[in-house]
Amino acid sequence: xAVATRAHLAESTPAQVREVIRSGAWQGTTTGVxxxxxxxxxxxxxxxxxxxxxxxxxxxxxPCPVLDVTEPGSPVPRLMAPGADLRTDLPRYRVYRxxxxxxxxxxxxxxxxxxxxxxxxxxxxxxxxxxxxxxxxLRHHEDGQRVPVYTTNIECRPAGIFEGPMxxxxxxxxxxxxxxxVQVTTRFTATHGAPIHVGNPAExxxxxxxxxxxxxxxxxxxxxxxxxxxxxxxPQAVAMRVKPELMITHYPEHMFVTDLRDEEIATL
Amino acid sequence: xAVATRAHLAESTPAQVREVIRSGAWQGTTTGVxxxxxxxxxxxxxxxxxxxxxxxxxxxxxPCPVLDVTEPGSPVPRLMAPGADLRTDLPRYRVYRxxxxxxxxxxxxxxxxxxxxxxxxxxxxxxxxxxxxxxxxLRHHEDGQRVPVYTTNIECRPAGIFEGPMxxxxxxxxxxxxxxxVQVTTRFTATHGAPIHVGNPAExxxxxxxxxxxxxxxxxxxxxxxxxxxxxxxPQAVAMRVKPELMITHYPEHMFVTDLRDEEIATL
Numbered sequence: 001x002a003v004a005t006r007a008h009l010a011e012s013t014p015a016q017v018r019e020v021i022r023s024g025a026w027q028g029t030t031t032g033v034x035x036x037x038x039x040x041x042x043x044x045x046x047x048x049x050x051x052x053x054x055x056x057x058x059x060x061x062x063p064c065p066v067l068d069v070t071e072p073g074s075p076v077p078r079l080m081a082p083g084a085d086l087r088t089d090l091p092r093y094r095v096y097r098x099x100x101x102x103x104x105x106x107x108x109x110x111x112x113x114x115x116x117x118x119x120x121x122x123x124x125x126x127x128x129x130x131x132x133x134x135x136x137x138l139r140h141h142e143d144g145q146r147v148p149v150y151t152t153n154i155e156c157r158p159a160g161i162f163e164g165p166m167x168x169x170x171x172x173x174x175x176x177x178x179x180x181x182v183q184v185t186t187r188f189t190a191t192h193g194a195p196i197h198v199g200n201p202a203e204x205x206x207x208x209x210x211x212x213x214x215x216x217x218x219x220x221x222x223x224x225x226x227x228x229x230x231x232x233x234x235p236q237a238v239a240m241r242v243k244p245e246l247m248i249t250h251y252p253e254h255m256f257v258t259d260l261r262d263e264e265i266a267t268l
Numbered sequence: 269x270a271v272a273t274r275a276h277l278a279e280s281t282p283a284q285v286r287e288v289i290r291s292g293a294w295q296g297t298t299t300g301v302x303x304x305x306x307x308x309x310x311x312x313x314x315x316x317x318x319x320x321x322x323x324x325x326x327x328x329x330x331p332c333p334v335l336d337v338t339e340p341g342s343p344v345p346r347l348m349a350p351g352a353d354l355r356t357d358l359p360r361y362r363v364y365r366x367x368x369x370x371x372x373x374x375x376x377x378x379x380x381x382x383x384x385x386x387x388x389x390x391x392x393x394x395x396x397x398x399x400x401x402x403x404x405x406l407r408h409h410e411d412g413q414r415v416p417v418y419t420t421n422i423e424c425r426p427a428g429i430f431e432g433p434m435x436x437x438x439x440x441x442x443x444x445x446x447x448x449x450v451q452v453t454t455r456f457t458a459t460h461g462a463p464i465h466v467g468n469p470a471e472x473x474x475x476x477x478x479x480x481x482x483x484x485x486x487x488x489x490x491x492x493x494x495x496x497x498x499x500x501x502x503p504q505a506v507a508m509r510v511k512p513e514l515m516i517t518h519y520p521e522h523m524f525v526t527d528l529r530d531e532e533i534a535t536l
Contacts, residue, residue: 051319058322058334066326079327189535267457267535
């Protein structure tokens with residue numbers, strides 16, 4: 001099979017993108033694919049921990065906004081993409097055992113079990129499109145980079161066995177457009193919503209030069225203010241803290257593409 | 269102890285109201301008490317069904333917006349009222365066994381078990397205050413009645429063992445103010461949010477004269493349109509359908525009073 005191109009995938013439907021990924025013809029990031037459709041973070045845990053994890057998400061909706069939860073043992077996200085398979089339809093995964101990253105496979109068929117429950121959590125790609133439409137510049141886009149990501153000193157609200165620090169993404173925003181950026185992202189409560197912090201990185205334990213999870217610092221333009229949004233990588237920080245027997249997540253930037261359009265999950 | 273008066277309770281803090289209720293000095297409805305504070309619907313299920321129920325709420329956020337979930341065995345809603353006790357702090361409860369309403373006690377100490385999990389769900393009192401502030405009249409208030417409640421033909425999204433019809437409340441709204449009523453309640457996603465239906469009761473299986481759950485029809489003024497909001501009584505309709513071993517709920521209009529102000533749970 002021919003290798004797909006990002007330009008082709010940008011104009012494809014979510015079902016087409018997932019089929020290309022499932023076939024192995026695309027193992028890159030999902031940035032810019034199926035433009036206008038909601039992409040999601042993935043976290044998979046055993047059923048015995050599913051209540052605790054769902055409660056963790058419910059108590060921490062900014063980093064972990066729940067879009068869909070599969071039936072135990074089913075890899076099908078019925079609400080977000082009834083024709084999809086969470087075992088094969090992401091380009092790459094991360095497998096954590098007892099808090100250690102042990103594998104980064106392109107499918108998880110070998111890891112799948114009848115007691116696993118999949119959680120799809122909103123991701124920031126949806127609100128980034130809205131920010132661009134509103135005329136708010138995204139510096140990491142301009143420089144062709146991934147969004148920088150940091151672990152903060154903000155503790156999530158614990159639930160059962162799950163606890164850990166909140167992970168955030170940071171975007172430099174021109175001071176005159178910070179308010180607009182808050183307004184635009186507020187509509188996207190299902191994909192992290194409004195910023196959790198504006199300015200003053202040190203207060204949340206962030207050194208802007210010390211990016212994490214494979215991201216790199218982004219260049220500020222004069223007058224830019226650092227604006228922080230909760231990030232769907234938070235469950236991975238939780239896994240590293242709590243060291244559950246098994247947690248499987250998406251690989252950063254290698255997301256699940258749902259059948260919903262961005263505007264369908266916006267409020268107001 | 270002297271019996272409390274509603275006028276006194278209206279000006280009391282949530283903690284004071286809960287203490288009066290706990291002491292047995294108030295067994296009436298919570299309408300108008302601790303004005304400006306969020307009140308909540310209650311549903312209690314065994315831990316073995318808690319994941320299914322939380323997932324049911326997550327999939328049906330309009331009727332079942334989750335405000336707080338207790339740790340298994342703990343009657344303390346730590347997020348909404350850390351000093352409260354769900355066993356004693358509501359004026360009256362309903363106990364369902366295998367789908368049958370078997371008791372309506374004023375406390376549930378005798379029913380409490382170490383495996384029970386309490387769910388607090390948003391209720392419409394918060395957005396009613398906002399409607400009144402916005403100049404939208406509430407006919408059932410004008411006539412000194414409870415809000416009329418109906419079981420619809422709309423099926424909730426099932427989750428695990430839980431399934432059932434959506435229950436709605438109905439308010440006649442002047443046609444010129446329907447749009448404003450939608451706007452105002454949209455801000456209150458944590459307390460049912462925007463209407464689920466405007467006009468045409470028959471389409472959702474509702475005969476306005478056939479009210480349920482102890483409510484009565486309310487009188488329309490000329491030009492009023494029936495507007496329907498999802499209702500927190502929905503879990504009781506689910507209990508009647510699914511017949512779980514045990515579900516304990518609040519008694520209609522006898523709610524849990526939280527420490528949060530209405531505006532704290534509003535969006536935008």
